[in-house]
Amino acid sequence: xxxxxxxxxxxxxxxxxxxxxxxxxxxxxxxxxxxxxxxxxxxxxxxxxxxxxxxxxxxxxxxxxxxxxxxxxxxxxxxxxxxxxxxxxxxxxxxxxxxxxxxxxxxxxxxxxxxxxxxxxxxxxxxxxxxxxxxxxxxxxxxxxxxxxxxxxxxxxxxxxxxxxxxxxxxxxxxxxxxxxxxxxxxxxxxxxxxxxxxxxxxxxxxxxxxxxxxxxxxxxxxxxxxxxxxxxxxxxxxxxxxxxxxxxxxxxxxxxxxxxxxxxxxxxxxxxxxxxxxxxxxxxxxxxxxxxxxxxxxxxxxxxxxxxxxxxxxxxxxxxxxxxxxxxxxxxxxxxxxxxxxxxxxxxxxxxxxxxxxxxxxxxxxxxxxxxxxxxxxxxxxxxxxxxxxxxxxxxxxxxxxxxxxxxxxxxxxxxxxxxxxxxxxxxxxxxxxxxxxxxxxxxxxxxxxxxxxxxx
Numbered sequence: 001x002x003x004x005x006x007x008x009x010x011x012x013x014x015x016x017x018x019x020x021x022x023x024x025x026x027x028x029x030x031x032x033x034x035x036x037x038x039x040x041x042x043x044x045x046x047x048x049x050x051x052x053x054x055x056x057x058x059x060x061x062x063x064x065x066x067x068x069x070x071x072x073x074x075x076x077x078x079x080x081x082x083x084x085x086x087x088x089x090x091x092x093x094x095x096x097x098x099x100x101x102x103x104x105x106x107x108x109x110x111x112x113x114x115x116x117x118x119x120x121x122x123x124x125x126x127x128x129x130x131x132x133x134x135x136x137x138x139x140x141x142x143x144x145x146x147x148x149x150x151x152x153x154x155x156x157x158x159x160x161x162x163x164x165x166x167x168x169x170x171x172x173x174x175x176x177x178x179x180x181x182x183x184x185x186x187x188x189x190x191x192x193x194x195x196x197x198x199x200x201x202x203x204x205x206x207x208x209x210x211x212x213x214x215x216x217x218x219x220x221x222x223x224x225x226x227x228x229x230x231x232x233x234x235x236x237x238x239x240x241x242x243x244x245x246x247x248x249x250x251x252x253x254x255x256x257x258x259x260x261x262x263x264x265x266x267x268x269x270x271x272x273x274x275x276x277x278x279x280x281x282x283x284x285x286x287x288x289x290x291x292x293x294x295x296x297x298x299x300x301x302x303x304x305x306x307x308x309x310x311x312x313x314x315x316x317x318x319x320x321x322x323x324x325x326x327x328x329x330x331x332x333x334x335x336x337x338x339x340x341x342x343x344x345x346x347x348x349x350x351x352x353x354x355x356x357x358x359x360x361x362x363x364x365x366x367x368x369x370x371x372x373x374x375x376x377x378x379x380x381x382x383x384x385x386x387x388x389x390x391x392x393x394x395x396x397x398x399x400x401x402x403x404x405x406x407x408x409x410x411x412x413x414x415x416x417x418x419x420x421x422x423x424x425x426x427x428x429x430x431x432x433x434x435x436x437x438x439x440x441x442x443x444x445x446x447x448x449x450x451x452x453x454x455x456x457x458x
Contacts, residue, residue: 059173072139078419112141147197149415154373167207216279256367263326341405342414376414
């Protein structure tokens with residue numbers, strides 16, 4: 001039942017008409033992401049179509065001290081969208097205009113609701129692409145807000161490296177622009193990086209200026225299977241240490257391969273597997289393939305097979321991107337619990353080996369996959385969200401995995417973000433620096449209306 005104040009509801013109705021809703025189904029939809037986290041529905045949903053719309057909503061909610069939660073595509077995995085204190089969900093999906101593209105400068109400006117697939121579809125005929133690929137067809141505003149990463153990060157970096165500037169609505173409703181299009185600057189505090197990864201707790205991102213890249217002249221994908229995990233990870237570490245500029249290097253354990261085969265109708269060898277993608281000129285990609293194949297062979301790799309046609313590559317990467325759903329689909333009625341950690345590459349083999357040992361006693365279907373080129377890997381669990389014993393067992397595994405990563409100099413989350421799901425580990429990772437984060441939050445958002453209950457522990 002919505003508990004929004006009648007005068008606030010009346011003001012939003014007057015401005016937005018049928019773009020404002022207190023309907024139960026819509027509120028429930030906007031109170032959850034893709035993961036197992038229980039929904040916490042907002043009191044209302046408003047569909048914004050411009051930065052001015054967002055500013056108006058935030059200013060009005062600030063006056064009433066009502067929380068606001070930004071909503072993009074709803075693909076987050078750590079409870080970012082739950083309205084734990086009620087409030088208004090601002091849906092940015094209609095803010096989907098590509099505002100500017102500069103091929104000469106290799107950059108563009110888009111509204112926050114533009115999805116990465118829509119941007120790349122528009123850029124393709126111009127010979128350009130945006131490489132950050134978290135798997136889901138997320139909005140670029142949401143990707144900036146969670147500091148997203150993905151399969152191409154080993155070569156192209158994360159959203160942190162590829163966001164040049166932002167338009168942000170502050171908790172007061174004030175609109176500011178941070179950063180610029182110059183490729184470097186020494187002017188003042190780096191406020192762009194402050195908002196990238198802030199998960200909507202400091203302001204709402206409404207426009208993003210991004211780096212672009214030329215579409216590679218040649219692109220080839222390859223798969224190589226291994227008898228055990230150690231061989232695969234040793235191969236990945238060697239590729240990185242030798243500086244071979246692979247674009248993607250993904251680890252998929254045998255449990256995931258089995259699930260993907262069933263889900264996508266593939267016939268991949270059911271073994272621990274590395275998937276690669278190589279970008280460059282035909283000569284440079286061939287050289288990369290030969291180098292990686294030789295390293296894989298030295299580490300016991302077998303059946304190193306390449307795919308050069310776009311159809312073969314797309315089928316492979318679609319199967320990888322659907323890994324979350326492939327694991328969850330093994331159990332009717334299950335929901336996915338996906339956790340990720342990131343460690344220095346030199347510690348990756350130890351951390352994954354530790355995780356494999358934990359999963360040996362896991363009571364639910366599970367699999368490991370990861371962007372091993374940058375030390376980041378995920379574990380997906382297919383859980384029954386109503387089974388408290390099962391949830392406790394998975395939570396215990398997740399905790400041990402996170403603490404192991406922290407002990408190796410890693411992080412509790414490489415790309416999913418904190419939300420509510422990883423909030424218990426922030427202090428263990430950052431210590432007294434969490435207190436400075438809280439000072440920043442209180443200075444910018446003294447009323448605590450921006451996505452409250454996320455990132456910072458109570």
